[in-house]
Structures are given as C-alpha cells and as structure tokens.
Amino acid sequence: MKLLFTNIKELLQVREASVLKLSGKEMNTLPTIKNAWLLVEDDKISDYGKMDDLANISADKTIDLTGKMVLPSWCDSHTHIVYAGNREQEFGQRISGLSYEEIANNGGGILNSAKTLQNTSEEDLYNQSAKRLEEVIKLGTGAVEIKSGYGLTKEAELKMLRVIKKLQQNYNLPIKATFLGAHALPLEYKDKKSEYIDHVIQEILPAVAKENLADYIDIFCEQGYFTVEDTNKLLQAAAKYNLRPKIHVNQFNAIGGVQAGVENKALSVDHLEEMRQEDILALKDSETMPVALPGCSLFLSIPYTPARMIIDADLPLALATDFNPGSAPSGNMNLVVSLACIKMKMTPEEAINAATINGAYAMDLSEKVGSITKGKLANLIITKSIPSYTYIPYAFGSNPIEAVYINGKLIE
Numbered sequence: 584m585k586l587l588f589t590n591i592k593e594l595l596q597v598r599e600a601s602v603l604k605l606s607g608k609e610m611n612t613l614p615t616i617k618n619a620w621l622l623v624e625d626d627k628i629s630d631y632g633k634m635d636d637l638a639n640i641s642a643d644k645t646i647d648l649t650g651k652m653v654l655p656s657w658c659d660s661h662t663h664i665v666y667a668g669n670r671e672q673e674f675g676q677r678i679s680g681l682s683y684e685e686i687a688n689n690g691g692g693i694l695n696s697a698k699t700l701q702n703t704s705e706e707d708l709y710n711q712s713a714k715r716l717e718e719v720i721k722l723g724t725g726a727v728e729i730k731s732g733y734g735l736t737k738e739a740e741l742k743m744l745r746v747i748k749k750l751q752q753n754y755n756l757p758i759k760a761t762f763l764g765a766h767a768l769p770l771e772y773k774d775k776k777s778e779y780i781d782h783v784i785q786e787i788l789p790a791v792a793k794e795n796l797a798d799y800i801d802i803f804c805e806q807g808y809f810t811v812e813d814t815n816k817l818l819q820a821a822a823k824y825n826l827r828p829k830i831h832v833n834q835f836n837a838i839g840g841v842q843a844g845v846e847n848k849a850l851s852v853d854h855l856e857e858m859r860q861e862d863i864l865a866l867k868d869s870e871t872m873p874v875a876l877p878g879c880s881l882f883l884s885i886p887y888t889p890a891r892m893i894i895d896a897d898l899p900l901a902l903a904t905d906f907n908p909g910s911a912p913s914g915n916m917n918l919v920v921s922l923a924c925i926k927m928k929m930t931p932e933e934a935i936n937a938a939t940i941n942g943a944y945a946m947d948l949s950e951k952v953g954s955i956t957k958g959k960l961a962n963l964i965i966t967k968s969i970p971s972y973t974y975i976p977y978a979f980g981s982n983p984i985e986a987v988y989i990n991g992k993l994i995e
C-alpha cells in the first residue's frame with residue numbers, strides 16, 4: 584500500500600540521517616521542508632521532498648494536505664496509564680489546602696491507587712487502561728512507556744505488567760514496559776523498608792523476568808519513599824536481568840538519585856523538578872536522558888524542571904506526560920509541549936525535539952520513531968490548518984490535530 588501526502592504546508596522534524604538524541608544548542612534546530620510531499624509504503628516512511636521536485640509517483644491513495652502540517656507522533660517516555668479508578672477526592676483535598684505529602688501520609692496517594700488496583704480484575708484493569716491508551720493515541724502519541732507500581736504485591740504487580748503486555752499485543756504502536764514495584768512502601772511493610780526491597784528483589788523481580796514482562800526497572804528515589812541505598816541495591820539486582828533503569832528522582836528533594844541513576848547506566852532520570860549543580864555535572868558525558876514532566880508540576884503546583892539550566896549546560900532533555908491518577912491525570916502531549924514553552928521557557932523547536940526524538944531515545948526507540956526519516960515507522964500527526972508550528976504550543980488547550988496515523992494506518 585502506497586500512501587502519498589501532497590501539498591504539506593510544512594513537514595516537521597525531517598532528518599535524512601537519523602540522530603539518537605539532541606543536546607544543548609542542537610535542540611533549538613527543527614529541520615523542516617515547506618510545501619512538501621511524503622510517501623508512506625505499508626507501515627514505513629519511504630520518501631519525501633519538496634512539491635516542486637515531486638516526480639510521478641504511482642500511489643494507491645493521494646491525500647492533499649493544503650494548509651496542514653505533518654510531524655512524527657509524540658513519543659511519551661513516562662506514563663502510568665495502567666491504573667484503576669481515579670483520585671478526584673484527593674484533588675478536592677489539595678484544592679482545600681492539603682499537600683501531596685500530607686494526603687499520602689493520611690492513607691491517600693500511591694497506596695490509595697494500589698488498594699483500588701488490587702481489588703480490580705485484570706479484565707477490568709485492561710479495559711480502563713485501553714480506553715486511556717486510545718485517548719492518547721488520538722492526541723498524537725505514537726510510542727509510549729507504561730509503568731507498573733500501583734500493585735505493590737507480587738500478584739498485583741504481575742497483573743499490571745500482564746495488562747501492559749496485552750496492550751502491546753492489541754495495539755500496534757511501540758509500547759515499553761517498566762517494572763516499578765518500589766513505588767511506595769505497602770502498609771504491611773511499615774517500618775520494614777529493607778524487607779520490602781528484599782521482597783521486590785527476591786520474589787517479584789525474578790517472576791517479572793521469568794515471564795519477560797518488563798523492559799526497564801524503576802524506583803521512586805525520594806525522601807519518605809526509597810533512599811539512594813535502596814535504589815543502588817534494586818538497580819544492581821535488576822541489571823542481572825538486563826533491566827536498564829528509568830527512575831523517578833528529584834521530584835520533591837534532590838537526594839543523590841540522579842547520580843545513582845547515572846552510575847547504574849540509567850536510560851533516563853525523570854522528574855527533576857529540584858536540580859542542583861552537582862546533578863547537572865553528573866549528567867554531563869553520560870548516556871542518561873533527563874526527562875521533564877510539566878503536567879505534574881502544573882497539577883501539583885510544584886516547581887517546573889529547570890529546562891534552561893539543563894539545556895544551557897549542553898545536556899539533552901525529553902518531555903513526557905507522567906499520565907497517572909495522582910500527580911498528572913492527563914496524557915496530552917500537546918499540552919505538555921505548550922507547558923514546556925510557557926512555563927519552562929523552552930523554544931517551540933526545543934519542545935518539539937524533546938517530545939519526539941529525545942522521547943524516543945528515553946525508550947530506546949530512536950531508530951524506529953521520533954523523526955521523519957526513511958525507514959522509520961509511519962507514526963504521524965497531521966495538523967489542522969495552522970499558521971505556523973509555533974501555533975501548536977501557543978494555542979494551549981486547543982487540539983491542533985486533525986488526524987493520526989500509526990504504522991501508516993489512519994486511526995479512526
């Protein structure tokens with residue numbers, strides 16, 4: 584099947600030679616072709632160019648995109664899409680003045696979601712999660728990472744990871760799975776944290792590996808959750824199963840999680856709302872992608888990740904949604920790109936690069952998605968008629984998307 588898009592107002596993120604990631608000043612360049620065509624063959628991008636140079640191509644279908652733009656789908660490298668129920672009650676409590684920490688200490692937070700999930704059947708959990716996945720695909724997400732971490736028992740963690748596996752089987756976008764058994768300390772382990780870490784390492788991790796349910800390992804390295812020592816212990820154990828770290832660090836406090844991530848060869852360190860100079864130094868010359876989650880900052884009214892400090896230090900930066908019931912109940916990458924510009928002072932070029940190719944890197948998918956490159960998956964966003972690509976972050980809250988293609992197929 585050959586699908587030809589013609590008269591594209593601007594084809595964005597065109598990279599003849601694919602890059603793995605972009606850092607520092609490189610992030611401020613977004614290569615584009617104005618008045619372009621794009622050829623998709625089956626599930627892949629096969630060619631593109633300027634309309635003036637369009638030779639006679641015999642396509643099965645030609646679609647005129649006058650006034651509209653095309654870009655690679657968003658790559659959302661940090662989500663918790665698989666969860667049960669919601670936490671609107673806590674939302675109300677926060678509006679009336681309680682903090683995230685106070686709510687968690689009163690039995691809310693992650694433990695609240697874990698209780699709900701433990702009492703939800705695998706089928707029901709799948710149906711709730713599939714609905715959210717379909718929603719974000721329509722919002723332009725074409726590759727996504729999903730974490731466990733609302734199970735916190737062997738049975739419930741495996742249930743979550745099996746649901747992710749079923750999503751991988753039933754939806755044909757790239758989905759990466761992350762095991763986050765060390766997300767919070769279950770009540771049964773109160774005052775017995777090291778026993779819980781040992782349980783995760785000795786009981787749950789081998790079962791996850793045996794069923795081949797995860798690509799990555801995660802831990803919430805934060806005051807009141809898990810220490811740097813716990814983090815090192817878990818990441819070293821997971822390395823024996825070839826699970827590379829993608830970890831939650833520096834959300835509320837900088838306690839050395841970035842350094843632990845880099846030392847354990849993390850693919851990404853995520854959140855980073857609190858950054859010190861030594862965290863920046865630790866990331867220099869590493870293979871670890873810093874990931875910002877501005878939807879969480881918006882929702883919890885906490886600081887935004889200091890993007891300028893990170894990019895101006897010549898580091899890369901990726902953007903993701905953190906879609907979860909407690910701190911970021913939205914999987915809308917368009918909003919994330921807007922927030923990055925409005926609140927983190929990223930340029931539209933930096934934000935689009937961070938939400939495409941750098942997001943792909945944070946899932947080990949740079950060779951498959953994240954740019955308009957021959958041979959990559961035809962996971963594409965077709966915009967509505969818009970005046971410029973800056974309009975995407977500028978018109979925050981508006982949906983800039985007219986159509987979405989996954990593997991060269993229109994999502995209806």
Ligand SMILES: N=CN[C@@H](CCC(=O)O)C(=O)O
Pocket residue numbers: 692693696803831834879905907908909910911
């Ligand atoms: N910070 C840790 N985990 C999630 C929030 C979990 C929750 O509140 O349910 C996050 O990334 O923000």
Ligand SMILES: [Zn+2]
Pocket residue numbers: 661662663831905907
């Ligand atoms: Zn998260």
